[in-house]
Structures are given as C-alpha cells and as structure tokens.
Amino acid sequence: MSILRDRRLNDIIVFIIAVIIIASYIIVWAPLRTFTSEASAWGSVIAGFTMFVGAISAAVYHVNKVIRREEDWWLNAYFVAMLFIMFFLGIGGVGTKQAYNFIFTNIYRQIGTATSALGGLFLISAFYRSFRLQNIEAGIVIVSAVIVGFTFATVAGSMSPLIKPMGIWLLTYPTMAAMRGIMMCIAIGAVAISLRVVLGMERGLRPIEEDVTQ
C-alpha cells in the first residue's frame, strides 16, 4: 500500500503518459496513437467513477447536518431522501424508469426553470450598476457597446449612416486584435502550466514534504 500511496508514483504515471501523448501528436506511429486513444478512454472511465465520490461526499455532508440537528436540518434530510430515491429509481427495476423520467421532467426541470428565472433578477441589478458611468474606461466601454449594439439593430440605418460602419470597424479591428492577442497569451500560458503539471512542479498537486515554505 505504501507504494500506491506514494505521490511520486502519480508524478511518474502522469509524466510517462503525457510524454507518450505528446509524442503521438508529433510522431506518426500507429501504436502511439492507439495508446493515446486508449489512455483518453481510461481517463473518461476514471472520471466517471468520481461521480460516486461526489455523491458520497454530498451525502456525508448532509447526513452530518441531520445528525447534528443543525438549523433547517429537515432540508438536508429532504436532500438525502431525494438523493437515495433518484439513485434507486435511476439504477433500474420494474416501473422505475417511468417514475425517474416523471420526476425529472415534471419536478426537477420545472424547479430548474423557476430558479433560473429568479437568477435573472441578480443579472438586472448587476447590469444596472455596470451601466453607471464611473470613469473614462467605463465610458469608452459603454460608448463602444452602444455603437455595436445599434449596429445589429434594424433601426441603425435610419438613425445615422455612420453607426453601422463604426460598429463593423470596432468588431473587425480593435476587438479582433485584442481577442487574438489574448488568445495567443492564453495558449502559451496554458502550455507553460501544463508543462509544470507534467514535470510534477505544480505546487497544488505536490506532496507536502517537498513544500518550499516549510
């Protein structure tokens, strides 16, 4: 067990698989490509199992609240009850599929739509605040947003012949240039952080005995 719990083993597995996957991108060799697709499938299978870990974690949290009789504990009890009901209906049995679908379509989805609509209220208050002119930068953003907004409105042409060309220019040159610059920086940054993970230098995933601040 000690070998399996040794976190250096994780680093070694990650490094070997990453090198093979990178090599399969650069070198044309069928076994490498086969290994890569197999490794990706294994990754998906392992990730699928984490759903159980998540369900257990959520159940433990809510059961503890019920046991300790914390405030509104009955809501936690309701959650646990629904978790188990949906789990057992979901894994199958005579007539369970219909019951599962009924709960999902007629209860879960409706509650989801209602809460989504309530969430819209938060958007309105945030947008109201964001459209207050606070500084020059905010002013530039608002003017640009209004121009681009009117560019795609049907009344744009009748308001002013300048609006549509200005909006198209804003989207084609300054916006596009900024977006491409950001995307390039992101891509390079992503490669750098991936390299850190592959080489086992990402601090968040590193064993504590290697912690430099200790």
Place this chain on the structure above:
Amino acid sequence: MIEKISVLVMLVVLVVSYAYFIQKGKGPNPAQIRRIPALDAVDEAVARAVEMERPVLCIPGWGRILDLEMFPESMAGISTLNYVARLTARYGAELISTIRFPAMLPYAEDTVEQAYIAEGKRDEFKRSEMVRYITSDQVPYYTHVMGLVARERPAASIMIGYFSGGVMQICEPGRSVGSLQIGGCASNVAILPYFIITCDYVLMSEEVYAAGAYLTKDPEMMAGTVCGDVNKLIAIILLLIGTLFAYVRNDLLFELLRM
C-alpha cells in the same frame, strides 16, 4: 515519420527555457513577476475573514478537468485553493470550497487536506464541510452557491479558474452581502465583463496561470511562468516577421510553421 516539426521545435525551446529559468531561480537573481493587485488582495481577503469571523469562499472554477481547454485553468484554480487553504489553516479562518464537476473533487479535497497538514492543522480539516460537491448542473449549482452566500455571508469570495455562464449569479449575491470578491478567468473571455462588474479585483487571461507561482513565490513554478513569457516574446517576433513576409507576399514562414 515525424510530422509537426515546428511543434517539436517550440516544445524543445519551452523545455530548455524552463530548465534554464529553474536554474536561474536557484541563483542570486531569480526571475520576478510584475505586481498583480488581485493576487496581493488574497492575503487581505483572508485577514478580513479572520477579523470578521466569517468564512472564506474559494471556488477553483468549474472546468472539466479532462477537457484540454479547461485543464490549465482548473490547475491554476487548484493552486490558488492550495494557497488560500494554507492561509485559512494558519490564521484559523473557516474555508468553504464548492465544486461543480466531480472529477475536480478529489483534487480539491487532497489539496486542502495537504495544506492543513502542511500547517500542522490536520485535525481542523473537515473534508465534507470544507470541500463541498454540489452538482454538475448549472442552475442547481449556482442556486446552492447563492443560498450559501446568503446564509454564511462569506467575508471573502475567491473565484479563480475556468468559469462559464452563471458566474453572475454566484458573484452578485457576494457583492450584496459585502464580500471582498476576487475573480479570474483566462480562456472564456466572454465571462470577464461579469467579473469586472461584480468583483473588487479581477485576474485577466494569463494572469490566472501565473496565480500559483505569484502567490507561492516557488522558484520552480515561477520558472514556468517566466518561460511562458519567453515563448510569448518568440511568438511576438514571429508575428512581426510574418507580417513583414506577408507584406512582401512571401510564404516562407507560413510554410515553415506548417511543417
């Protein structure tokens, strides 16, 4: 047999520059990163939580960890969570981290546990209380976070990682309860305006990737960030040369990069 030679060359440049900056980092003049106010504010946020005796909410994004696009940001989120967990363990603040996709849960749990062990507070680590798996669905997830923020009234909300639609619904309640909010997202640029509207500090694009290195001042992580910058410089030079070549209608560089 070998294709994409240009990728191989760039990879070799990246690895060599990484090795160089790791060595340089161990010397008397290690590389430095410019000041990033949003990351400086993390310490202030945790200190505020300690003073107010209210929790710190840390969300390491809701990226699918197996998705190549979201993986680097998710790792940046985990690095930030590691740092925040160490601070909360050290100063005795309550930590709450909400997780949306279950594949992220083992990483987050392990990261927080390691941070508490590193600070000698193993007994204060409460797995299911501190790292809470909510659900993969967007609406129930943000509804839970909205309720959590309203009930627990966190003094600080640190949200760094991959985020998508629904971010406004988790940020706006935090603002309404007076939480000091730090947000950051790299690849999903469309989300940034929401963070800018609702957060006190925002990390943009590659600042997110630098978060772990900046917070920990770890020379090896710092080397990764600096070598990213070196490659960015190479990309800019290639852009300038490419523009020049395109101006004289020469496809040489284009063909070289396609190799």
